[in-house]
Amino acid sequence: MSAGAGQPSKRWSLRGNDDEGNEVWLIRSFGQKLYRCPGCHGDIPIGSEHTVVQYVLRLGGTEHHHWHRRCAEEWLIPDLRELKKVPASQSQRGKLEERGKRPAGRRRR
Ligand SMILES: [Zn+2]
Numbered sequence: 001m002s003a004g005a006g007q008p009s010k011r012w013s014l015r016g017n018d019d020e021g022n023e024v025w026l027i028r029s030f031g032q033k034l035y036r037c038p039g040c041h042g043d044i045p046i047g048s049e050h051t052v053v054q055y056v057l058r059l060g061g062t063e064h065h066h067w068h069r070r071c072a073e074e075w076l077i078p079d080l081r082e083l084k085k086v087p088a089s090q091s092q093r094g095k096l097e098e099r100g101k102r103p104a105g106r107r108r109r
Contacts, residue, residue, distance in 0.1 A: 005083045007069055008051055013091035016080030021104060023056040024080055026072060027091045039071030054096050062100035064093075 005014050008028040016024050029052040035044040044050045044066055051072040054064040067076065077083065099107055 005077075005085050007073060008088070011088055012085045013088045014077075014083055015086045015091070016077075016083035018055075018080060021058040023058075023099075023104070024076075025054040025056065025086075025091050025096060026077070027052045027054060027088070029066070031066065035066035037068045037071050038065050039067055039075045042068070044068060054091070054093070056096055056100045058104045060100055060103050062097050 006012075008014050008026045010028060013028070014026040016026075018024050028049065030049055031044055031046050034046055035050070036042070037044055037050075049069065051067045051069050052064055053067055053072060053076060054062060056062050
């Protein structure tokens with residue numbers, strides 16, 4: 001796993017970049033409905049701890065997916081660049097959607 005940043009937790013989220021220059025935020029979450037993990041295509045049971053993967057796209061806009069923690073760790077995190085811990089307060093969905101309204105070059109770091 002890159003940089004040993006670990007898993008998202010209550011206090012910390014993770015932020016990295018994918019090959020296409022999109023920001024990828026990994027956020028700890030608990031499901032309020034049933035989700036399907038894009039890694040293994042298995043169910044994520046209601047109420048179980050999992051990882052929300054929120055993309056803030058290079059050209060603007062956001063999208064997110066719900067992953068099992070272990071699947072994100074095995075299949076997603078190894079492909080991310082410059083992965084680092086950021087305070088979970090920075091990764092609230094509203095803030096990321098706001099961030100997605102600007103193309104990458106015009107975002108504050
Ligand atoms: Zn999975």
